[in-house]
Amino acid sequence: MTVRLTLLCTAAPVERDVRFGDARLDERALRQVQAAARSLPAATASLLYSAPSQRCAQTFEVLGWDVVTVEPALRDVDTGNWLGRTLAEVAAEDGAGLGTWMSDPDAAPHGGESVAQVCHRIATWMDGLPDDAGRVLAVVEPAVVRAAVVSALGAPQQSFWRIDVPPLTVVQLTGRGGRWNLRMGAVSFVGGDGSG
Numbered sequence: 001m002t003v004r005l006t007l008l009c010t011a012a013p014v015e016r017d018v019r020f021g022d023a024r025l026d027e028r029a030l031r032q033v034q035a036a037a038r039s040l041p042a043a044t045a046s047l048l049y050s051a052p053s054q055r056c057a058q059t060f061e062v063l064g065w066d067v068v069t070v071e072p073a074l075r076d077v078d079t080g081n082w083l084g085r086t087l088a089e090v091a092a093e094d095g096a097g098l099g100t101w102m103s104d105p106d107a108a109p110h111g112g113e114s115v116a117q118v119c120h121r122i123a124t125w126m127d128g129l130p131d132d133a134g135r136v137l138a139v140v141e142p143a144v145v146r147a148a149v150v151s152a153l154g155a156p157q158q159s160f161w162r163i164d165v166p167p168l169t170v171v172q173l174t175g176r177g178g179r180w181n182l183r184m185g186a187v188s189f190v191g192g193d194g195s196g
Helices: 027-039 054-062 087-103 115-127 142-153 157-162
Strands: 003-009 047-050 135-140 170-176 179-183
Touching (some): 027 054, 047 054, 054 135, 115 157, 135 142
Parallel strands (some): 003 135
Antiparallel strands (some): 170 179
16 A cells, blocks of 8 residues: 655744744744645545644644644754754854755764754654555654655755755655655646636
């Protein structure tokens, strides 16, 4: 049986500086989830998962999903001693370390996880899904989506940072026997005529 895995990237806080680590969603982000709810996948999957972050929990709560398993393997990348700091702060204080982390998949100058470790963790979780899982839906962080795509395609881990994952992005993967495929969906336009 083919596993159909849908990853929904969590909403993100809009009205504050982006920092490494978890943050509660602000009112604007919550309204974005509500507005996007009609176009997001329905929670009809056999298995519903969430990363263990506040923003993932808020995202699935706004979507009205009731029974969700919080899965520790789907957690965001561990940024070690950069946790709670903005990208600008880290760049000013440890620019060389930041550059190394973003160019060398095996580097973890912050004392947390390397990109290679995140990719391995997510690939292990994906490959560990039961063969008869059917449809699986998970609300996750952008790093998890990146790692899943890199792993599914067998892409070089250096490509991790080259995958843009906006809030509320939906990525579909199909897999069987440890082999995954990226499934592209059609875009539906509001006007139906391509005028958006």
